[in-house]
Amino acid sequence: MEALNRAYRKVELFFGNLKFAVSIITIFAVFLGYGTFMESYHGTEYANRLIYKSFPFMLVQFCMFLSILFATLIRLPPKKHLYGFYVIHAGLIILFLGSFVTYQSGIDGNMTLAPNIGSRQIQLNQDEFKIQFPSKGKEASVELPYSAGPKEMNLEYEGIKLKTFLPFAKNDLHWIPTKIEDASQSSSHYRIYNDNFGEFFTLSLHPLSDFTNTQQLGPLNVHYMPSTLYQCFIQNTKDGLIIWNGETSECFSPNETEIKKSKNISGKTIAQIQFLGQTLSFLPEMSPLPLDHKSDLNENSPFRIFSKKLFEKSPHLFLFGKSAAFFNKEKQDWEGVPIEINGEAELPWMGFRVRLLNHHTDSYPTMTPTYIKPIQENSQVIEGDLKAVEVEVNDQTFWVRSGEPVAFNLSDEKIRFEITKKTITLPYEIVLDRFKMDTDPGTNNPASFESFVTLFKGNKGSEKHHIFMNHPLKFDSFTFYQASYFQTPQGPYGSVLSVNYDPGRPWKYLGCLFLVLGSIWHYFLRRKHLAKPGATHG
Amino acid sequence: MGKYIYLLALLISFSGWAQIDLCTSELDTYPTRSGGRVKPLYVLATETIKFISGESKIGDLSATEGFCKLSLKAFGMPLELPIKIKVEHVEAKKLLGLSDQDQGVSVTDMANKIGLVDTELAKQKENNSYKKELTKIKQRWQAYISIIEARLWTIPVSKNGKTEFISLGEFLTEDKVAIAREKSSTPVNYLFQEAKDDYLKLNGDHYLLELRYFKLNLFVWGLLISILGILCFVAFKNKWPGTILTITTIAVQVVAMTMRVMISGRAPVTNMYETVMFSGLGALVISCIITIYRKEIIFVLAGLAFNVLSLMMLKFANSMLDPGISPLVPVLRDNFWLSTHVTTVILSYAALALSWLLANGLLIRDRFFQVSSSDYRYGVDLVYTCIKFGVILLATGIILGGVWADYSWGRFWGWDPKETWSLIVLLVYMAILHGKYTSWIPPHRFVPLVAGAFMSVMMAWFGVNYILASGLHSYGFSEGGAIFLGTFFVIQIAIIALGVIGRKKIA
Incomplete structure (x- = not known):
């Protein structure tokens, strides 16, 4: 018992020491200062994950609590001149306890209300990973780690492995090797630029690539094609027709003499062309598809016909990996330019040039989530707001990104993966009847946001409520605050309510009251101060 | 056509x-x-x-x-x-x-x-x-x-x-x-x-009040009267001329502020211009209250000096402080909370500004003139008095902010940079006040620490807006000002360094 008392005395002396108080207050302040800079550069969520809701910060707060507690205990039994001090410290202890209750049992989330559609769901700030088996009607979910950096998860559920979680990520370009080299499935990375504008873009013909073979860059249309088509594009023929075998990527630019033209019964031109030993018939004014023996359009045929003339009116750039073709309006001619890797070609539009940065026939480009500290600008996270989980099923690894559910086929069974927010369901429903936004006269600046809602309380009937800034709805221990709004695709506005349940609230208010009253008592009711040197204090 | x-x-x-x-x-x-x-x-x-x-x-x-x-x-x-x-x-x-x-x-x-x-x-x-x-x-x-x-x-x-x-x-x-x-x-x-x-x-012609407000230039008059007040306190043994001028400048600024309140229909603390404007008057009024309480004229002098500084900023730092009156964002349109939370916090900054001026004054006096041990301790006590006012007002202001946040957003505390920095300010002064009772912070360290602690106030007040610029309090954000803040930090650190290095031992 004696030893226990001695140990307690040591603990009390350590935590109740003023120097410990000064040290822990300083450490706490340093954490906070660092947190505000992190918030400024990387956004609120990052700062929360890194500092404010991290274990070290919780530990510092706990040490603050111990310091306050033992500083009080060490000064017991009560002394009259310390009454103010006791009240301040009691207030702080109550405040800490209230905050702990909120942290443990409080609910803080959002309710999104589309116009005239009821909602019971509160979306919390906690991310979760959902695995759904629609055919079995089964669903499993796991809470994602609340970390600021990448986190190894190493979880397994029915043969599905959750490997890594990236709380902040951006899609980065990665080249995945293919088993065989195939020029018809090539991919290239380019930069187009002039003195005022520049943009990087990637195009691919590979079916597994995240990139397509077309790109719109302002008024310019960019098309990516197999390199075998290049010759057909730069060959000038009167009709400008190109016939293309999609299977072999072979092409042919027939001369006028090679095309037999006739009219069908409805007066449309039929073009007959000899290509690779076959006679192909087309209705070039109607469709790129060839006709079969019944003179119907043959969708199964690998052959297509198209006219380059379609691409002469507006700017179209055709890229073939290591070469480019375009119609030069000034010369009224199709031109072709070979481009080496890191070489470039001059284009006939506003001084633009295209530079080939990368070209692969043995790999294809994909966008892979890569961890990044989010970047905040003007209070908006502009990069790194993507969350991603790396999943492995049947030795196949892929990423599931926030906002993009993934459906995966596993031996005739479909599995759906999704990163979503944790939700809780209320036993009552709220319907947004109307959302009203007033603006300052003559401007578009919002002056007020207001939600007119109906609260359906099950068997207890319904109530109309008006929620607006600083006028929340309080019901069933929850408080619903006007937080934000959004416009639906149909036009009317929807509303976002912030929903809060805080069982620690009364404690926090009580603690604050003690704190203020105690401070006044401590600092002003003890009116003891030094007299001016040379004067009589009285 | x-x-x-x-x-x-x-x-x-x-x-x-x-x-x-x-x-x-x-x-x-x-x-x-x-x-x-x-x-x-x-x-x-x-x-x-x-x-x-x-x-x-x-x-x-x-x-x-x-x-x-x-x-x-x-x-x-x-x-x-x-x-x-x-x-x-x-x-x-x-x-x-x-x-x-x-x-x-x-x-x-x-x-x-x-x-x-x-x-x-x-x-x-x-x-x-x-x-x-x-x-x-x-x-x-x-x-x-x-x-x-x-x-x-x-x-x-x-x-x-x-x-x-x-x-x-x-x-x-x-x-x-x-x-x-x-x-x-x-x-x-x-x-x-x-x-x-x-x-x-x-x-009606209520809008014409704004024309009178801008044309009267009452804050410039307040500035001139404050400077005269300081001169009178320094030049004359009789305190009445200085006292009358102090009361006059308070009256002039109260009229100007009342006009601004009548024009905007809200408390005069909704942007950086107004907080600077309010802090100058606040510091002067607090200094008068402390003078009555402590019967020490140096507080009024510090109050007048801070008032002059803030009025000069209003007059000459218009690219940083916009004098225009604009409508408020929706969340601020609740006058009770705006009037209580922000004014309390600004008043606390004003009180801490007094401690900053007195601490710097003591630091410089001690470095370049002879200050006796009892004078030094008395000076420390005066600084301490201002901090007491500042700390209580700041704690109250932070709590009122929490109550407002709870009332408006449903959470008492959200780690928003502005509220976090106001807490940092409180912690910095609390660390100094606690340390004052340990061997770590004797009087000769207390003074430079208080002078330096005001940098945390400046960071909370200006730095969050001009350097950090994010968070819920972004409604009050203005452009520029980082140079002003940087210059302030450099000068303050230089004064502290000058005061501490080569300091004569008190007799």
Whole structure:
């Protein structure tokens, strides 16, 4: 018992020491200062994950609590001149306890209300990973780690492995090797630029690539094609027709003499062309598809016909990996330019040039989530707001990104993966009847946001409520605050309510009251101060 | 084409304008609406011309006269005024072909170079000071265009017993002028007067208070009286002249602030300009209260000194502190919480500012003059008194902020940078106050620490807005100011270093 008392005395002396108080207050302040800079550069969520809701910060707060507690205990039994001090410290202890209750049992989330559609769901700030088996009607979910950096998860559920979680990520370009080299499935990375504008873009013909073979860059249309088509594009023929075998990527630019033209019964031109030993018939004014023996359009045929003339009116750039073709309006001619890797070609539009940065026939480009500290600008996270989980099923690894559910086929069974927010369901429903936004006269600046809602309380009937800034709805221990709004695709506005349940609230208010009253008592009711040197204090 | 014919017709019908000077200072009192508020044309013209050119006049013309003449360009009046678009950034000057000494670019040149600004702006990836300056130049140019297209100047029109505001371009139609010509030889003046009379009949002349507020320049008077007050306290043994001047400057500033409150309809603490304005008066009033409590005149001197500093900032730091009055964002439209939380926090900063001035004074005195041990300890006690006021007010202000946040957003605390920095300030002073009772912070360390601790106040007050600039409190954010803050930190650290290094041991 004696030893226990001695140990307690040591603990009390350590935590109740003023120097410990000064040290822990300083450490706490340093954490906070660092947190505000992190918030400024990387956004609120990052700062929360890194500092404010991290274990070290919780530990510092706990040490603050111990310091306050033992500083009080060490000064017991009560002394009259310390009454103010006791009240301040009691207030702080109550405040800490209230905050702990909120942290443990409080609910803080959002309710999104589309116009005239009821909602019971509160979306919390906690991310979760959902695995759904629609055919079995089964669903499993796991809470994602609340970390600021990448986190190894190493979880397994029915043969599905959750490997890594990236709380902040951006899609980065990665080249995945293919088993065989195939020029018809090539991919290239380019930069187009002039003195005022520049943009990087990637195009691919590979079916597994995240990139397509077309790109719109302002008024310019960019098309990516197999390199075998290049010759057909730069060959000038009167009709400008190109016939293309999609299977072999072979092409042919027939001369006028090679095309037999006739009219069908409805007066449309039929073009007959000899290509690779076959006679192909087309209705070039109607469709790129060839006709079969019944003179119907043959969708199964690998052959297509198209006219380059379609691409002469507006700017179209055709890229073939290591070469480019375009119609030069000034010369009224199709031109072709070979481009080496890191070489470039001059284009006939506003001084633009295209530079080939990368070209692969043995790999294809994909966008892979890569961890990044989010970047905040003007209070908006502009990069790194993507969350991603790396999943492995049947030795196949892929990423599931926030906002993009993934459906995966596993031996005739479909599995759906999704990163979503944790939700809780209320036993009552709220319907947004109307959302009203007033603006300052003559401007578009919002002056007020207001939600007119109906609260359906099950068997207890319904109530109309008006929620607006600083006028929340309080019901069933929850408080619903006007937080934000959004416009639906149909036009009317929807509303976002912030929903809060805080069982620690009364404690926090009580603690604050003690704190203020105690401070006044401590600092002003003890009116003891030094007299001016040379004067009589009285 | 139709528009040009219309403008040409107007030009012909207004040919009398060359003789009749429409653009006189009489227009100062005409009501107009801008940024969601009705204000005298004088205020709109002065604010806009200052924003565009950085000057409050255009050549010899007052802002209103110049604004009016520029607006008439929309009707084909061939006027060339010597107005320039303000350019501050060195890189932007280079882009626009200006020398380092040039303060702005002529509007004729700007018309040719605005495409260049747009292109340069599109090239900027980082949100740096150059990009911000280019954006500002573009905004200044757009403001100029909105004047010369007669869009910015709005005129009240009565419709079904209600007042609506339409742009000058829409207001001055050929038909209207033709009808007015039958009633008056100066039809445009007649139409303006009629619009003003109709507005006054329906809405009264409350908006004219703003004209009086800006023209009276009461804060400049407050500044002069405060300086005189300091001189009187220093020069005369008799404290009455200084006391009378102190009471006078308080009265003048209270009148100015009351006028501002009546104009805006809210507590005068909603942007950086107003917090600086309120802090100066707050520090002076707190110093008077402490003087009564401690019977020590040095507090009033510190209060006057801080008041002078804040009033000088209001007068000379307009690029950092915008004196304009704008409507509030929705969340601030609750006067009770705004009046209590923000004013309490600003008052706490004011009290801590007094401790900062006294600490710096003691630091310098101790370094360069002979200060006895008892004098030093007495000085420390005076500093401590100010901190006590500051800490209690700050704790109360933070708690009131928490209550407001709980009431408005449903959470007591959200780690928003502004509220976090106010907590850091409290923690910094609490660490010093706790440390004062340990061997770590004896009096000779207490003084430089208090002087330095005010940097945390400046960070919470200005740094969050000018350096961190994010979070829920972003409504109060202003551009620039980082240089001001950096300079303050450097000077303060230099004073502390000077005071600490080579300090004589107290006898």
